[in-house]
Amino acid sequence: MAESTEGEEVAVPISRVTAELLTGQSKSNAVQLIDFDLAKCYGDDKKNSLMLICGNCKCKVMKPGTGTLTDKEFFLPDMTTKYAIGTEPAGETIKDHWLVVDMFHFENVGFSRSVEDLKYLICADCEVGPIGWHKTGNPNEFYIACTRVKYALE
């Protein structure tokens, strides 16, 4: 939920974050995480049936039933702890997204500084991203890339 004051200058070495994880921070380290799987991650109503988790720090991103599976192609830069919005980085076009209609429906999410009307969604805790995107002109549309987060079987 926190606006990232660091903007595009975010830089957290993954090795350091991992080291902190291993020391047992207040994260759900014991939870079994799985990759996105169309057969497992949503129910008949197309809502996410599993908790969305940051794959890097295991921070909770979104509770079950919050997002709706949506087929929408969008280019996202590769996941990193340091990226520069507005450049043309390597990335991939992602098709499957969770559509969330209210930013307050997230458990934890951060936003990159906007360039024109685009903000990237990042983990609010470790700031790894982008895990999704948001156009400021569409205040009720937040997209989480299904393959950019992990899922918790609880």
Ligand SMILES: [Zn+2]
């Ligand atoms: Zn994280």
